[in-house]
Every structure is written in structure tokens, then in C-alpha cells.
Amino acid sequence: MGINIAVPYNVTEEATTEEEAVRKIGYIGRAAAIFRIKNVYIYTFKGSEEPRRALFIKKNLEYLVTPPYLRKDIFGIDPDLRLAGLLQPLNLPVFGHRKGNVRVHEVRVGLVVRWDGYYSIVKIGEEAYVKVPKPYPVKSLVAVSIDSVIDGRFYRGHVVKNTSVYIGYTVSIVKLGELVRMGNLILTGKEGKSIVSVMNELRSLINKSGDTTVVFGSPRMGVDEILKGEGLGDVLERSLFVNFIPNQGLVTVRTEEAIVAVLSILNVIKQMTTLAL
Secondary structure, eight states, X not given: OOEEEEEETTTTTTOSSHHHHHHXXXXXXXXXXXXXXXXXXXXXXXXXXXXXXXXHHHHXXXXXXXXXXXXXXXXXXXXXXXXXXXXXXXXXXXXOSSTTOOXXXXXXXXXEEEEOSSEEEEEEETTEEEEEESOOOTTOEEEEEEEEEOSSSEEEEXXXXXXXXOOOOEEEEEEHHHHHHHOOEEEEEEEEEEGGGOHHHHHHHHHSSSOEEEEOOOSSSOHXXXXXXXXXXXXXXXXXXXXXXXXXXXXXXXXXXXXXXXXXXXHHHHHXXXXXX
């Protein structure tokens, strides 16, 4: 059971400069990490700039959630990331501590760099590598638990599939129709039902097996307008459409602000439900 978020490809459309757009992407990425979001979906619909805008957002969100010691290996020099220095950094536990300070039993995200015939060699720091049994695809990212020290640069470890340590979100570009077919959606917007009246429905949805995806609108179009414009207005009747900020003091709430507000509430609901079990 996990929570995903979905934002439209034009979520940065009100930004007047590329710098402002990158900062906005950074706020979204930090919010996703704070609340342990599993997947971030960038959904596309009618618009000539869909692929370009969506890819720009995807690259910057992925850069943000990538350990600093792997960024050059994965991204190289990319013009879409020329302003990535404006992204406020994440401090995920799987990024490790200061350079070279790898500790036994900690979990790190690493990059598979080669297979040596006995072990996969995984880069887990600027000058640190872990030997992992079994071959894994070169250039794939894996979560590795450190078992022991070999020397100053090499360690032994194993890949972990399930861990309580948050390893970050993944980012995907999907079409709106694909997103709708995933099911278990929570649509957000001031035209929805007040959260006060749908608390029980929210609890039930979050407790369902599988993931729940929270869908946000764009700066100039709400989720309901986007769906209706794509001929998917019936989704509003089949999904939970919630106003998480009733009696808001502003005419509009920015997407990055709405994400923090909505995920804060859902986190409390999820934690209360867990404690009740």
C-alpha cells in the first residue's frame, strides 16, 4: 500500500522564468520525499508542448532524488539540468553521510557498474563500491544493504527489495487515460466535496490493497476541467473528488502548496489508521 501523486505536464506554466519553474519542481520533489511518495506521475493531455515540458519536469525530479555521487554517471551534461543547482537538495538516508563514511548495515542506493564474474559491482559513493552476489543489469539502480568491509573502497552487501528505509520516488510520464485506468484515485480541487464530509471514504480508500494516486490540477485548470476537456467527466462521478482546503483564504492555491496540504492530511489519516489496527 503506497501513495502516489500525479501532476499535469503544464504544472509550471505560470512560471515567468525557467529559474522559477525549476524551483517549483524542487518544491514538488521535496514534498513528495517528505511524505514518502512512491511514484510521481506526470500526466499529459491535449497540448503541443506535452512531451517537451513533461520530460523537463521528469529529468529535474529524477536528478533531485538521485544520490549526488551518482548524478554525473547517470545524467552527464544535459541542458535540461543546467539550473539543477537551484533545486533544494534532499537529504535521504540512502544518500549516505560524508564522503567515504560507509557504515555496516546501512542501506544505500547504488548504480550497478559491472559484473566481475562473481559479483555485481555497485557504486555507492564517490570512491566506494559494494560487491553484491547475482548479476544485475548494468546501469540499473538498486538499494543495497552493507554487510561488511573489504577495504577502504570495497564492501560486501546484498540487494534489498523491501526496506522500511525510504529510498525515494520514481517518476513516469503517463497519458491522462492511462492514469484514469489505474483506479484508486483521489481527485483534488475546490469544486470537490469538503474533506469534512468524506473522511470515512478517504480512510477506506487508503486502506484498500494496492496504491492510491492523488491527482492535482494545473495552475489555470482544475482536475475537473481537465477531465471534462478530455471527455472523461464521468471519472468525477466514479472517483473521490475532494476539497482538502475548505474555506481557503486565497482565490487559488498553487499546486506545490496544495500537494503539501493534501499529503499532510492523508499522512495523518494513514498514521491514525495504522495505529488503530
